[in-house]
Amino acid sequence: MVDRVADIWGTRTAFARGERWPVRVDLKLADGVAEADVDRWVTSACVLCSNGCGLEIAVKDGEMVGVRGRATDVVNHGRLGPKGLFASWQGVRNGDRLTRPLIRVGGELVPTDWDTAMNVIVERSKRLLAEKGPLTHGFYTSGQLFLEEYYAQAIVGKAGIGTPHMDGNTRLCTATAAASMKESFGSDGQPGSYSDIDECDAMFLYGHNMAETQTVLWMRVLDRLAGPNPPRLVCVDPRETEVARQAEVHLAIRPGTNLALMHGLVREVIAQGWIDEDYIAEHTIGFRELGDIVQPWTPERVAETCGVDAEDVRRAARIFGTSDRVLSTVLQGFYQSSQATASSCQVNNLHLLRGKIGTPGNGILQMNGQPTAQNNREAGADGDLSGFRNWENPAHVQQLADLWGVHADKIPHWAPPTHAMQIFRYCEQGSIELLWVIATNPAVSMPQVPRIRRILEQESLFLVVEDLYLTETARYADVVLPAAAWGEKQGTFTNVNRTVHLSDKAVEPPGEARSDLDIFLDYSRRMDFRRDDGRPLLDWTCPEDAFRAWQECTRGRLVDYTGLSYEKLRGGTGIPWPCNEEHPDGTDRLYGDGNFPTQFDRAESFGHDLLTGATVGPLKFRALQADGRAILKTAAYSPASEAPDDEYPFLYSTGRTVYHFHTRTKTARSRQLHKAAPSAWVELSVPDAERLGIEEGDLVRVASRRGEIVVPARVGDVREGMVFAPFHYGYWDQGRSGPGDRPTAANELTETEWDPVSKQPILKAAAVRIEKVADGVGPAPAPTTTASRPADPAGVPPTVGGPEAEVEERPWITEPPSVPDEKDAR
Amino acid sequence: MKLPVYLGMLHRAEGELAASFRTVADGHGDEPDVRSICTVLAKQCDAHVEAMRPLVDRYGSQPDDEPERLHAVALPEPRTGPLALLRDLQDVHVLASFVDMTWTLVGQAAASLRDEELQRIVTECEAETTTQVAWLTTRMKQSAPQALVVAG
Numbered sequence: 001m002v003d004r005v006a007d008i009w010g011t012r013t014a015f016a017r018g019e020r021w022p023v024r025v026d027l028k029l030a031d032g033v034a035e036a037d038v039d040r041w042v043t044s045a046c047v048l049c050s051n052g053c054g055l056e057i058a059v060k061d062g063e064m065v066g067v068r069g070r071a072t073d074v075v076n077h078g079r080l081g082p083k084g085l086f087a088s089w090q091g092v093r094n095g096d097r098l099t100r101p102l103i104r105v106g107g108e109l110v111p112t113d114w115d116t117a118m119n120v121i122v123e124r125s126k127r128l129l130a131e132k133g134p135l136t137h138g139f140y141t142s143g144q145l146f147l148e149e150y151y152a153q154a155i156v157g158k159a160g161i162g163t164p165h166m167d168g169n170t171r172l173c174t175a176t177a178a179a180s181m182k183e184s185f186g187s188d189g190q191p192g193s194y195s196d197i198d199e200c201d202a203m204f205l206y207g208h209n210m211a212e213t214q215t216v217l218w219m220r221v222l223d224r225l226a227g228p229n230p231p232r233l234v235c236v237d238p239r240e241t242e243v244a245r246q247a248e249v250h251l252a253i254r255p256g257t258n259l260a261l262m263h264g265l266v267r268e269v270i271a272q273g274w275i276d277e278d279y280i281a282e283h284t285i286g287f288r289e290l291g292d293i294v295q296p297w298t299p300e301r302v303a304e305t306c307g308v309d310a311e312d313v314r315r316a317a318r319i320f321g322t323s324d325r326v327l328s329t330v331l332q333g334f335y336q337s338s339q340a341t342a343s344s345c346q347v348n349n350l351h352l353l354r355g356k357i358g359t360p361g362n363g364i365l366q367m368n369g370q371p372t373a374q375n376n377r378e379a380g381a382d383g384d385l386s387g388f389r390n391w392e393n394p395a396h397v398q399q400l401a402d403l404w405g406v407h408a409d410k411i412p413h414w415a416p417p418t419h420a421m422q423i424f425r426y427c428e429q430g431s432i433e434l435l436w437v438i439a440t441n442p443a444v445s446m447p448q449v450p451r452i453r454r455i456l457e458q459e460s461l462f463l464v465v466e467d468l469y470l471t472e473t474a475r476y477a478d479v480v481l482p483a484a485a486w487g488e489k490q491g492t493f494t495n496v497n498r499t500v501h502l503s504d505k506a507v508e509p510p511g512e513a514r515s516d517l518d519i520f521l522d523y524s525r526r527m528d529f530r531r532d533d534g535r536p537l538l539d540w541t542c543p544e545d546a547f548r549a550w551q552e553c554t555r556g557r558l559v560d561y562t563g564l565s566y567e568k569l570r571g572g573t574g575i576p577w578p579c580n581e582e583h584p585d586g587t588d589r590l591y592g593d594g595n596f597p598t599q600f601d602r603a604e605s606f607g608h609d610l611l612t613g614a615t616v617g618p619l620k621f622r623a624l625q626a627d628g629r630a631i632l633k634t635a636a637y638s639p640a641s642e643a644p645d646d647e648y649p650f651l652y653s654t655g656r657t658v659y660h661f662h663t664r665t666k667t668a669r670s671r672q673l674h675k676a677a678p679s680a681w682v683e684l685s686v687p688d689a690e691r692l693g694i695e696e697g698d699l700v701r702v703a704s705r706r707g708e709i710v711v712p713a714r715v716g717d718v719r720e721g722m723v724f725a726p727f728h729y730g731y732w733d734q735g736r737s738g739p740g741d742r743p744t745a746a747n748e749l750t751e752t753e754w755d756p757v758s759k760q761p762i763l764k765a766a767a768v769r770i771e772k773v774a775d776g777v778g779p780a781p782a783p784t785t786t787a788s789r790p791a792d793p794a795g796v797p798p799t800v801g802g803p804e805a806e807v808e809e810r811p812w813i814t815e816p817p818s819v820p821d822e823k824d825a826r
Numbered sequence: 827m828k829l830p831v832y833l834g835m836l837h838r839a840e841g842e843l844a845a846s847f848r849t850v851a852d853g854h855g856d857e858p859d860v861r862s863i864c865t866v867l868a869k870q871c872d873a874h875v876e877a878m879r880p881l882v883d884r885y886g887s888q889p890d891d892e893p894e895r896l897h898a899v900a901l902p903e904p905r906t907g908p909l910a911l912l913r914d915l916q917d918v919h920v921l922a923s924f925v926d927m928t929w930t931l932v933g934q935a936a937a938s939l940r941d942e943e944l945q946r947i948v949t950e951c952e953a954e955t956t957t958q959v960a961w962l963t964t965r966m967k968q969s970a971p972q973a974l975v976v977a978g
Contacts (some may be wrong), residue, residue, distance in 0.1 A: 002946070007858065030939045132975075414967070415970075422968075425857070431972050431976045609834045611957070612958075614964045615964045617960075638866055753859075753862060756859060756863060
């Protein structure tokens with residue numbers, strides 16, 4: 001047994017390049033339950049990060065009692081991370097769940113029945129549609145629902161109501177992944193595969209603390225590092241993460257300067273001649289313009305702007321330029337920073353310049369944060385047109401109109417879909433009067449939460465919240481709908497590398513809670529949304545109906561699901577799309593043939609100017625004649641808008657810890673995880689702490705122009721001049737929607753500001769000041785096992801889980817699964 | 827030769843455009859994307875003004891004897907009502923379009939004069955101005971339905 005709070009990544013199973021990653025089955029059951037006691041094992045996959053680990057839910061006496069990784073799954077080969085092991089089941093099966101709908105009566109939320117709750121919503125919805133039209137309605141969803149639910153919601157929003165105001169919290173986590181792929185390759189769709197880790201000679205992790213955010217993927221890396229011929233690692237991160245500790249080159253750049261670094265790496269790779277001129281000529285456009293933009297960015301200039309050593313920039317570029325097989329991964333350090341899309345496109349560009357894409361070990365993983373974020377993007381609950389269709393292409397809009405049986409003009413396509421930050425702005429201005437929030441918690445997770453809370457409580461806004469729990473956000477609602485959780489409903493979802501999993505229903509939801517799919521279908525029925533031929537808009541009766549409809553929506557698109565079925569997905573492993581007649585077992589990598597979906601008729605987007613976000617438009621896109629070639633594009637570097645000054649001298653960045661997910665609504669309800677990271681903290685560097693007279697555990701106030709938090713200080717391993725706070729800690733566990741006199745939510749301080757292309761909020765660059773409030777009563781509650789470790793371990797007890805965190809690990813018990821055919825997708 | 831008239835017009839108009847972008851950035855701070863992008867675009871216009879200096883020195887700058895009809899002048903102050911953002915952006919769009927076309931016409935003159943320095947500067951600046959116009963169009967198209975149909 002292994003304490004998986006103390007030993008996050010568990011037992012090593014080393015392997016060499018080109019070998020298949022060994023199996024290790026991880027198993028966690030409730031106290032007193034043995035494997036033989038389990039009545040049934042139910043097919044599913046984990047929803048506590050974007051990795052998508054295949055697992056089985058243990059059911060005994062109609063209750064979830066644990067989880068076991070699936071040895072045969074191509075994603076995880078049996079492993080699970082701490083969040084999956086402890087929170088996937090304990091995080092949903094507990095006494096705190098909402099079991100009845102609530103409506104606001106005389107200022108208080110009181111229990112009611114479904115009919116009453118739904119009728120209140122439908123009455124308001126119908127009245128607004130009649131009086132002012134569809135632009136009064138907004139939806140803010142999640143990266144937590146199932147594919148079938150997103151597709152239902154997309155149809156209700158686009159073909160039922162007809163509003164462009166739909167987005168998900170995926171805007172905060174993966175919008176830049178999607179945007180960068182649309183700009184470079186013409187469409188969303190991950191080029192790489194996790195199996196590239198098994199095959200690569202070098203790995204670049206850009207703003208990606210994989211060790212904490214995708215622990216099972218990191219186990220795969222650790223197992224390569226422990227074996228013969230390990231990959232060379234380069235880490236770009238201002239904190240000394242576990243990734244940084246394993247890296248050969250750690251570029252701890254100043255927050256907000258990603259693009260300057262990327263320009264330097266691209267310039268150096270070009271200047272040293274480490275490029276594939278034939279590939280560039282045949283498979284890309286834009287090389288000359290790219291060269292012009294990066295030309296000024298010598299390693300010395302990068303060093304000055306980014307605060308790193310010029311020699312390290314050269315070393316990193318050399319590793320990229322001379323490794324035979326190279327894999328890059330990108331996450332929030334890039335996505336939630338300024339010039340996010342331009343920086344992430346530069347990662348794509350590096351691979352295109354060397355032709356290192358779509359072949360074993362040569363991959364790009366533009367990561368996701370949440371387990372089902374990919375499906376939100378695919379289905380279009382984030383406002384994109386379903387099936388990676390292009391809102392500027394009338395033929396694509398007509399395809400959806402035909403599928404849904406409505407006139408094309410019903411489907412909003414006159415302008416880009418409204419992104420989350422703009423939806424909240426319209427709520428603030430009073431023009432969106434009905435906001436429906438599903439499975440997310442903007443009162444804690446959005447930037448500048450004092451403003452978001454003001455908007456949520458505005459009289460002009462009718463707020464519907466659909467959730468498992470009475471979150472901070474739900475406390476502002478006019479109607480609260482209790483939703484069924486993972487394991488209590490059926491559906492599919494898709495991870496970072498396009499792998500689709502089925503999650504079957506294991507147990508009944510508590511009380512009157514219903515699946516989000518059932519709620520959308522019920523709303524659609526009550527609203528009497530119909531096709532033009534008079535039939536109901538949504539006549540599905542179960543998730544599989546929705547899945548089949550979705551398959552039709554994807555037929556012939558890059559995101560082709562037509563070769564999948566629920567039955568096939570019960571075959572022991574997830575399957576990566578495209579999966580169709582040509583690729584019946586799915587497709588491990590895209591673009592190995594150098595053919596990209598940039599043809600006019602295939603492109604999901606005609607692209608943007610990456611500095612301003614101006615749309616390129618159909619005419620100019622045609623004139624580019626990309627026609628299957630990738631587009632090398634980026635933007636000139638522009639410094640972040642809020643720079644430190646005398647009044648606010650520190651750079652503030654937010655992020656996550658390994659033990660929690662999002663706003664802790666599930667993870668804090670697992671005792672193991674809660675004890676590992678029970679409350680908020682802030683990290684600062686040793687020299688800064690000394691200057692300010694702050695010692696480990698002292699209570700400090702961190703303030704920006706927008707708000708403040710008061711939390712204990714961890715004197716740790718961040719860059720000098722920088723302050724870091726985990727974003728998980730809101731107020732629901734104190735029974736409040738807001739801070740009272742003890743603000744702890746990292747987003748009290750962040751700025752309302754976003755990338756011009758992906759519209760992803762910039763959560764990693766605010767100017768703050770910090771001051772001591774009181775002596776500490778002990779060390780800060782930050783884990784010692786990860787990037788939040790203390791600089792001086794003396795006097796800080798190590799983070800351990802004890803007996804309740806013990807997990808059974810069974811390494812090497814069977815042969816590892818193999819990936820689907822490696823033919824290139826077309 | 828009347829090119830100096832156009833160089834003078836363009837030089838002044840870029841300055842007016844920079845000021846207008848700043849007016850919009852300051853006046854519409856509650857629209858963070860407008861604030862940040864207009865600030866970046868104002869700096870581009872400043873750089874254009876700088877880039878033109880050697881040209882103005884070389885060719886001179888003459889006033890035109892013809893009357894000014896549609897005046898290329900900066901926004902005096904931001905509007906404040908429900909249509910404020912749209913109207914302000916549209917005014918800036920008129921000015922930016924004037925600048926854009928003026929670059930095109932100066933570029934024509936540069937080509938016929940075979941003045942390589944002038945051609946290079948026109949190419950660089952005109953591309954940025956065209957993108958400025960495209961951004962204004964994109965942003966206004968995004969705002970228009972909400973502003974014209976439902977905003978109070």
